[in-house]
Amino acid sequence: MDSILSQLEQAQKGSISIKNSSDETRKKVLLSLADLLLENTQNIIEENKKDLDRMDDSNPKKDRLLLNENRIKDLANSLHDVVNLEIPTGKILSSTQTENKLHIQKVSVPIGVVGVIYEARPNVTIDVAALCLYAGNAVVLRGGSDAEFSNEILVSLIHQALKENGLNENAVQLLPVDRKFVKELLEAVKYVDIIIPRGSQQLIDFVREHSKVPTIETGAGVCHTYVESSADLDKAANIVINAKTQRPSVCNALDTVIVDKKIESEFLPKLIKGFSEFGVEVFADYDAYKVLEQQQYKHLKKATDDNFGMEYLSQKCSIKTVDNIDDAIEHIRKFSSKHSEAIITKNEQYAERFLNEVDAAAVYVNASTRFTDGGCFGLGAEIGISTQKLHARGPFALEKLTTEKWLVKGDGQTR
Numbered sequence: 001m002d003s004i005l006s007q008l009e010q011a012q013k014g015s016i017s018i019k020n021s022s023d024e025t026r027k028k029v030l031l032s033l034a035d036l037l038l039e040n041t042q043n044i045i046e047e048n049k050k051d052l053d054r055m056d057d058s059n060p061k062k063d064r065l066l067l068n069e070n071r072i073k074d075l076a077n078s079l080h081d082v083v084n085l086e087i088p089t090g091k092i093l094s095s096t097q098t099e100n101k102l103h104i105q106k107v108s109v110p111i112g113v114v115g116v117i118y119e120a121r122p123n124v125t126i127d128v129a130a131l132c133l134y135a136g137n138a139v140v141l142r143g144g145s146d147a148e149f150s151n152e153i154l155v156s157l158i159h160q161a162l163k164e165n166g167l168n169e170n171a172v173q174l175l176p177v178d179r180k181f182v183k184e185l186l187e188a189v190k191y192v193d194i195i196i197p198r199g200s201q202q203l204i205d206f207v208r209e210h211s212k213v214p215t216i217e218t219g220a221g222v223c224h225t226y227v228e229s230s231a232d233l234d235k236a237a238n239i240v241i242n243a244k245t246q247r248p249s250v251c252n253a254l255d256t257v258i259v260d261k262k263i264e265s266e267f268l269p270k271l272i273k274g275f276s277e278f279g280v281e282v283f284a285d286y287d288a289y290k291v292l293e294q295q296q297y298k299h300l301k302k303a304t305d306d307n308f309g310m311e312y313l314s315q316k317c318s319i320k321t322v323d324n325i326d327d328a329i330e331h332i333r334k335f336s337s338k339h340s341e342a343i344i345t346k347n348e349q350y351a352e353r354f355l356n357e358v359d360a361a362a363v364y365v366n367a368s369t370r371f372t373d374g375g376c377f378g379l380g381a382e383i384g385i386s387t388q389k390l391h392a393r394g395p396f397a398l399e400k401l402t403t404e405k406w407l408v409k410g411d412g413q414t415r
Contacts (some may be wrong), residue, residue: 004181007173008140008191011113014171015138019110023087025165026134033130033161034079040157041072048122050149060314061120063249065147075126082130082380088399089136103409108402110136112193115185116383117142117207119199122150127381129158129172135401138171140192142185144199145177186211196396198384201311201337218384218396221251221339222311223369226328226354228345229260233267235366236344241274243342243368249313251385252340252362252372256308256318258328264291264321272297280315283307287321309335325350329357336360338387340369361387361394 018026037044048067055062093106114137118124125141132139143151151174159169175181186195189212197207201220208215225243227236243254259267268291275282276297283303284292292300307318308331322328325343332341342364343354351365362372362385372395374382379397386392392400 001176001178001181004175004184005188005191007175008113008185008188010170011138011140011173012191014168014173015110015113017168018133018138018171019136021136021167023090025167026087026136027083028165029133029161029167030079030083030130032164033126033158034076036157036161037072037076037079037126040153041069044072044150044153045069047149047153051120051122051147055120055146060249060312061146063247065120065122065150067122067150071123075123078127078375078381079130081375082134082398085134085380085398087134087136088402093404100413101411102413105407107405107407109405111401111403113138113140113191114401115140115142115188115192115195115213117182117185117195117197117199117203118384119144119203120146121198122147122154124198124384125151125154125174126158128383129155131381131383131398131401133162133171135398137401138173140173140175140185142175142182143177148177183210186213189213196383216386216390216392216396217388218386220311220337220387221253221372221385222256222309222335222337223252223254223340223342224256224258224332224336225254225342225344225369226258226322226325226332227260227263227267228325228328228343228347228350229262230346230350231263231267231344232346233263233270236267237270237274239342239344239366239368240271241278243370244275244280244317245278245315246368246370248315250370251311252369253313254317254369255310255312256320256331256335258320258322258331259288260328261287261321261323264288268292268319269295275299278315280317283316283318285318285320288319292319311337325353329354332358332360339385340364340372342367342369361385 089108091108095105097103114132116128155174158172162169192213195213195215197204198218204217281299283301285303338360340362341358341360374395374397383396386396
């Protein structure tokens with residue numbers, strides 16, 4: 001194949017079928033897909049294994065790549081969650097009549113053709129396609145080569161669900177994994193209305209630098225949790241351990257613990273007691289290292305400048321000690337990717353300061369950053385977590401897959 005132009009043209013033509021479909025038909029497509037996922041669980045697992053077998057066990061992406069029975073059930077359940085949401089297109093956002101009796105309405109409409117570039121996460125294939133279709137969009141998917149077999153079978157099931165309900169299967173296109181086609185996608189302003197990169201900072205930077213199509217950034221998360229001196233230390237330890245260890249390969253997992261020096265000698269031993277169960281490798285600054293060295297924590301290393309501002313995506317994290325909340329907020333300002341940040345405190349004034357001053361898509365008080373998720377926020381599935389400020393921020397879900405159109409009706413008026 002020399003070009004993906006024909007696929008992009010087919011997606012644009014297929015978008016008409018989706019845009020013109022009824023709400024009921026779109027619901028049936030997602031419910032059909034949910035059934036197909038469950039009916040084909042073993043086939044999906046077999047294809048997924050082909051991808052898993054090609055990836056080294058030490059690669060932190062392997063957990064993201066895995067599809068097992070529970071995860072496939074979760075995908076099917078997420079489709080039912082989406083169907084329970086109100087379709088966001090076709091709404092009258094405003095309506096007015098001018099003095100010369102022009103009737104003007106602003107309505108919500110699909111974006112059109114959504115391009116998504118992502119890495120070794122085959123669940124994204126289902127989530128993205130479902131949300132785009134439900135909002136009336138076509139979608140062009142460019143998954144990573146690591147998930148090639150998994151994505152192919154999932155897209156075949158999406159096509160089957162579309163055909164079963166009388167819609168154009170070309171509305172969902174899976175592009176080849178050859179990297180030479182990425183640049184063509186990024187320059188396809190005639191066929192693609194928006195590009196959404198979901199993955200590493202390297203991927204996001206590449207898309208931002210080369211795309212002529214408007215982009216919305218999602219994915220990269222450098223997440224901090226600041227344990228302030230008034231915090232309930234047992235509660236703080238539980239929150240930090242959860243944020244780091246519950247699923248370390250995802251973007252809302254914790255990367256850096258910031259600890260007030262007043263409580264470091266009391267808090268850090270509580271923390272590493274939980275960390276040791278998961279073998280968390282800790283890169284500690286000078287003060288934290290001294291405390292943890294006395295505890296003989298065996299996964300301890302001295303932090304360098306490179307250990308801060310890093311998204312680990314594995315059972316690793318850094319620890320930074322600070323004198324006060326000002327230092328904590330400054331550290332976050334310097335190193336945050338503006339994804340998810342948390343403070344653990346009993347001080348209500350500090351909690352409000354943190355909420356107001358920390359610039360991130362999601363800011364927490366006394367809770368784990370692992371909740372930054374479309375499902376947890378009651379939005380159903382998500383395209384990703386947007387870390388920018390235009391159009392969408394935070395969980396990028398169904399409601400943001402729309403744009404606006406002005407409808408003007410007259411009766412011969414001229415200007």
